[in-house]
Amino acid sequence: MISLILKRLATxxxxxxxxxxxxxxxxxxxxxGPFDExxxxxxxxxxxxxERYNLNEPLxxxxxxYLGNVLQGDFGPSFRYPSRSVTELISIGLPITxxxxxxxxxxxxxxxxxxxxxxSLRPNTxxxxxPMTVAMAGICIPSIILGPSLTLIFGIWLNWLPVTGxxxxxxxxxxxxxxxGTAYAAYCARLTRGGMLEILNQDFIRTARAKGLxxxxxxxxHALRGGLTPVIAFLGPAMAGLLAGSFVVETIFGIPGLGRxxxxxxxxxxxxxxxxxxxxxxxxxxxxxxxxxxxxxxLNPRLRDQ
Amino acid sequence: xxxxxxxxxxxxxxxxxSNKLSLxxxxxxxxxxxxxxFTPLIAPYDYAYQDLSLGPVGPTTDHLLGTDTLGRDLLTxxxxxxxxxxxxxxLATMVALVIGVLWGTIAGFAGGRVDAIMMRIVDVLYxxxxxxxxxxxxxxxxxxxxxxxxxxxxxEWLTMSRIVRSQVMSLSQQEFVLAAEAMGVSKKDxxxxxxxxxxxxxxxxxxxxxxxxxxLLEAFLSFLGLGVQAPMSSWGLLIRDGAVSMEEYxxxxxxxxxxxxxxxxxxxxxxxxxxxxxxxxTGPN
Numbered sequence: 396m397i398s399l400i401l402k403r404l405a406t407x408x409x410x411x412x413x414x415x416x417x418x419x420x421x422x423x424x425x426x427x428g429p430f431d432e433x434x435x436x437x438x439x440x441x442x443x444x445x446e447r448y449n450l451n452e453p454l455x456x457x458x459x460x461y462l463g464n465v466l467q468g469d470f471g472p473s474f475r476y477p478s479r480s481v482t483e484l485i486s487i488g489l490p491i492t493x494x495x496x497x498x499x500x501x502x503x504x505x506x507x508x509x510x511x512x513x514x515s516l517r518p519n520t521x522x523x524x525x526p527m528t529v530a531m532a533g534i535c536i537p538s539i540i541l542g543p544s545l546t547l548i549f550g551i552w553l554n555w556l557p558v559t560g561x562x563x564x565x566x567x568x569x570x571x572x573x574x575x576g577t578a579y580a581a582y583c584a585r586l587t588r589g590g591m592l593e594i595l596n597q598d599f600i601r602t603a604r605a606k607g608l609x610x611x612x613x614x615x616x617h618a619l620r621g622g623l624t625p626v627i628a629f630l631g632p633a634m635a636g637l638l639a640g641s642f643v644v645e646t647i648f649g650i651p652g653l654g655r656x657x658x659x660x661x662x663x664x665x666x667x668x669x670x671x672x673x674x675x676x677x678x679x680x681x682x683x684x685x686x687x688x689x690x691x692x693x694l695n696p697r698l699r700d701q
Numbered sequence: 702x703x704x705x706x707x708x709x710x711x712x713x714x715x716x717x718x719s720n721k722l723s724l725x726x727x728x729x730x731x732x733x734x735x736x737x738x739f740t741p742l743i744a745p746y747d748y749a750y751q752d753l754s755l756g757p758v759g760p761t762t763d764h765l766l767g768t769d770t771l772g773r774d775l776l777t778x779x780x781x782x783x784x785x786x787x788x789x790x791x792l793a794t795m796v797a798l799v800i801g802v803l804w805g806t807i808a809g810f811a812g813g814r815v816d817a818i819m820m821r822i823v824d825v826l827y828x829x830x831x832x833x834x835x836x837x838x839x840x841x842x843x844x845x846x847x848x849x850x851x852x853x854x855x856x857e858w859l860t861m862s863r864i865v866r867s868q869v870m871s872l873s874q875q876e877f878v879l880a881a882e883a884m885g886v887s888k889k890d891x892x893x894x895x896x897x898x899x900x901x902x903x904x905x906x907x908x909x910x911x912x913x914x915x916x917l918l919e920a921f922l923s924f925l926g927l928g929v930q931a932p933m934s935s936w937g938l939l940i941r942d943g944a945v946s947m948e949e950y951x952x953x954x955x956x957x958x959x960x961x962x963x964x965x966x967x968x969x970x971x972x973x974x975x976x977x978x979x980x981x982x983t984g985p986n
Contacts (some may be wrong), residue, residue: 406824406825406828407828410825410829413825414829414830414834417831417834418837421834421837421838421841422837424761424841425842430768471884531969534969535913535965535969536962537917537920539920539921539924539937539940539941539944540958540961540962542960543923543943543944543947543954545954546944547947547951547954551947551948635830639830639832642925643921643925644925646925647944657836658925658926658927659837661840661925661927662927664925665727669837671835673834673836673837677829677830677833681830684828
């Protein structure tokens with residue numbers, strides 16, 4: 396196990412460094428200076444501005460300065476909101492994005508596991524086909540369609556739920572959660588079904604039934620434990636996907652989270668903000684993948700020895 | 702040899718057509734491709750034509766699917782949008798296909814240290830969150846369609862190369878490849894005449910499933926305003942426009958969303974159907 400952790404870290408750290416280096420030089424090779432659009436900046440002001448953003452040094456020096464700062468969690472000041480640092484903006488947006496992702500994953504797990512178990516208990520009957528068809532639809536319909544459609548139906552036509560905001564009006568967290576979580580609920584349902592089908596045919600389940608345990612106990616206590624392995628292995632990639640999905644969902648519902656900050660920074664060409672959030676998101680995604688690899692390995696001894 | 706392979710293809714085709722969902726998907730996608738190719742001939746209006754005095758109206762006989770807030774015909778925009786969406790989907794898949802097949806074949810055939818290094822590179826690239834890099838590319842170098850193809854295609858080849866490699870590795874142990882080697886067939890010929898044609902089944906399946914993924918990625922970027930720009934259109938852009946004005950003008954959201962969802966469904970059905978058709982062991986049951 397320890398050698399596996401070391402091995403995975405040995406891949407993750409070069410990837411992280413590569414991402415930081417790549418994004419840094421990509422952003423710095425952008426055509427035109429960051430202050431070109433400002434009207435009539437006097438040379439002294441320009442010099443001061445460049446100094447504040449550390450743009451007077453040679454590029455390599457800037458790179459190593461930046462790398463050092465990033466390692467200490469300092470992403471520098473934002474271009475767009477000069478009084479605020481990128482780290483500050485991240486720390487404002489991150490808790491909201493995490494909350495949204497957490498609700499979405501809980502929604503996905505609850506719905507997905509229940510649907511998957513139901514369809515695995517009576518395979519190839521209507522109890523199987525109906526949830527699996529719905530799951531297929533859930534996977535195929537992207538959030539950019541689901542979000543606006545749910546808003547149109549439940550927010551505007553039926554007027555049941557608020558369509559924007561986060562924590563301002565009761566119920567405004569429901570639509571974003573469903574929009575973000577549906578595709579993952581569908582994946583969970585399919586994975587649960589697959590895992591359960593495999594387990595339910597095994598001898599220890601037959602033994603449990605033969606001993607006269609209630610069907611509920613057989614399914615929930617005995618079968619589910621093994622049947623959920625694929626779902627747990629999926630959680631890491633799912634968390635990474637949820638973070639990327641938050642770009643769209645936060646934009647649709649006007650949620651002031653990190654995903655929307657990112658898209659806005661991309662729009663405003665707020666270069667330091669893009670650079671900082673890109674690196675930050677990449678770190679998060681890489682760590683989640685690393686974590687899920689390790690969890691999967693600890694659950695499945697065959698992966699451990701690879 | 703030739704007859705047996707064509708009858709295999711024929712059987713696979715029969716199996717594919719007998720799957721109703723795949724058949725429906727195939728017909729829908731073929732129809733869509735035909736419409737997209739002939740769009741300049743059949744589109745009722747020019748794609749940049751706008752009738753500001755008309756403004757947004759619902760479906761009428763003049764504008765079958767209505768017009769948008771600038772008085773542009775929605776059907777026309779959807780037809781032109783389908784060209785871009787499909788083109789991005791298919792061209793980027795081609796890029797991914799070529800890189801992935803070559804990479805995987807060479808790694809699988811060479812084996813040993815070359816294989817280890819090549820697959821290690823794939824492992825490392827897998828770890829990079831490409832959606833972020835693609836967004837960065839679009840921000841920095843402008844919303845350039847060619848760049849978009851290249852960037853997306855260059856990302857999606859990773860899984861392809863893994864599939865091809867495992868196919869090639871099992872194929873190159875088989876007698877006919879050993880025989881070809883013993884007879885002194887050159888490596889290039891073994892790769893292009895024996896290995897790639899035999900590994901192509903799973904590759905086709907995966908490529909079919911890659912097309913909707915890429916179309917989705919394009920739509921995602923256009924929706925965020927980082928992809929295709931007006932007056933050009935793509936489905937992602939139309940859905941974005943629709944989402945902005947759906948409160949008053951529902952049709953602007955509903956029609957592009959329906960067309961796009963149906964396309965994604967169809968391509969997924971075709972992919973699933975192809976997998977079943979090409980591999981008789983995993984039948985529909």
